[in-house]
Amino acid sequence: MEDSRIALPIGTTLDRYIKKKQDEFQYATGELSQLLRDIALAGKVVNREINKAGLINIVGPIGAQNVQGEDQQKLDVLANIRFIRALTKGGEACAIISEEDEEITDLNNDGKYVIAIDPLDGSSNIDVNVSIGTIFSIYRRVTPVGTPITKEDVMQKGNEQAAAGYLLYGSSTMLVYTTGHGVNGFTYEPSLGEYFLSHPNMSIPENGKIYSINEGSYSSFSTPVKSYVNFCKENSYSGRYIGSLVADFHRNLLKGGIYMYPPTAASPNGKLRLLYECNALAFIVEQAGGSASTGEQRILDLQPEELHQRTPLFIGSKNMVSKVEEFYGV
Ligand SMILES: O=P(O)(O)OC[C@H]1O[C@](O)(COP(=O)(O)O)[C@@H](O)[C@@H]1O
Ligand SMILES: [Mg+2]
Ligand SMILES: [Mg+2]
The missing domain is CATH 3.40.190.80 (D-Maltodextrin-Binding Protein; domain 2)
Incomplete structure (x- = not known):
């Protein structure tokens, strides 16, 4: 029998939450919401690959270095491909800056958003089955939509971010993000293929130890x-x-x-x-x-x-x- 002390009602899905917030804050015409969905989707794919990494020969170094002279792991490269692919298909992004790419990846000039991403954070922990993650920032471009992007679009201060978040591939997989109206955390339920709101209105204690x-x-x-x-x-x-x-x-x-x-x-x-x-x-x-x-x-x-x-x-x-x-x- 189910123990009522530990069985939580499963409530709000990420999709439903994004839709609700979009209506409440009208923070975008839908493109920002779509970007968050694209990232969440790529996160599911990366999560699946991480979960079976040891079985399908995708652990270990790939034999190349990134622009910063760090050894790239196979999963660094794979995760980069997955996120760039998802963001390219979505069409909302005009450019991506990634830890794994020396230069800016130019996408669709009609996209309104610039994405900065660390596709796999914690590379040294990949091979030893310890939690790793993905980190992303989303900026509105400053030059007119439809024109080629410029340095100005990409080199924005952090306080210009429209949204930011991370995926944590840990003992459970979570997506935590903000659009500037507080922070919310979603836990991925792999058997349902859905993220559910598990940590609403997250706040960090003022003092810590x-x-x-x-x-x-x-x-x-x-x-x-x-x-x-x-x-x-x-x-x-x-x-x-x-x-x-x-x-x-x-x-x-x-x-x-x-x-x-x-x-x-x-x-x-x-x-x-x-x-x-x-x-x-x-x-x-x-x-x-x-x-x-x-x-x-x-x-x-x-x-x-x-x-x-x-x-x-x-x-x-x-x-x-x-x-x-x-x-x-x-
Ligand atoms: O091994 P060090 O020097 O303590 O560095 C650890 C830090 O480096 C990082 O792995 C850098 O990120 P990447 O794995 O994305 O390069 C951080 O996640 C981590 O906190
Ligand atoms: Mg990192
Ligand atoms: Mg990284």
């Missing part, structure tokens, strides 16, 4: 970062670091915490990319009541100069991020 950082690089952290890490230890915070940004971020969003990727000897500007990693999560965290900073400046105010630009990132519970900024002297 989890810190996530690759402490192996401690010796090359700057003094403010070392001081903050020591502060976390003195206060007996829990150290939790999966090494998949999406997964670390998602845990901290639910529980309260901070994720940090500061400048290190190996990555003097930090490792994470502004356009397709940091901006999306910064928009989400702010919509959930948290903050995202370089240590000295709000992430969403940064003016991008390059497609694959990196930035230091401190993101999570508001009071934790302001404590880091205090150590920076902000």
Whole structure:
């Protein structure tokens, strides 16, 4: 017999939710909704491939490097193909910036939106069956529809995002997104092939006791970062670091915490990319009541100069991020 303590009524599907919000906020004429559906659909395909990755020879490196000199994994490349294909077929996107492509992928000049995407985040965890994700940002183009896209369309500040989200391929698969009216999370039910609203109006605790950082690089952290890490230890915070940004971020969003990727000897500007990693999560965290900073400046105010630009990132519970900024002297 079903236990009423654990059996939840299955309610709102992603499709129904998007439709309802579109009617409520009229945030678009339907194209933005369609883009979210396209991304959600590609996410289902990628999820299926990840689930059987070890069985169909798609784990491991592909033998090439991306523009940033990182070894591409087979799944990085496959996920990139899946998302680009879905966004191309949809017709709403005029351009895509991807971690896996050196240049902008030009699509339909009649599309109104520019997409920035990290198709597979947490590549080093693919082969070891640990949670990985996809991160995306959606911007409205600034040049007239029907004309070729320009640098202006692509190099927009994070605070211009129309929507942003991530897919987390974890112990369950989730889609979390915002269109600037709060953050909502949907859990994928594979047997029904549907995402259902499971985490409405997500908000991050103002204070947290989890810190996530690759402490192996401690010796090359700057003094403010070392001081903050020591502060976390003195206060007996829990150290939790999966090494998949999406997964670390998602845990901290639910529980309260901070994720940090500061400048290190190996990555003097930090490792994470502004356009397709940091901006999306910064928009989400702010919509959930948290903050995202370089240590000295709000992430969403940064003016991008390059497609694959990196930035230091401190993101999570508001009071934790302001404590880091205090150590920076902000
Ligand atoms: O191994 P490190 O240096 O701690 O870096 C881990 C970080 O690198 C990333 O894997 C970078 O993302 P990609 O896997 O998309 O390149 C983040 O997900 C993660 O938080
Ligand atoms: Mg990534
Ligand atoms: Mg990636």
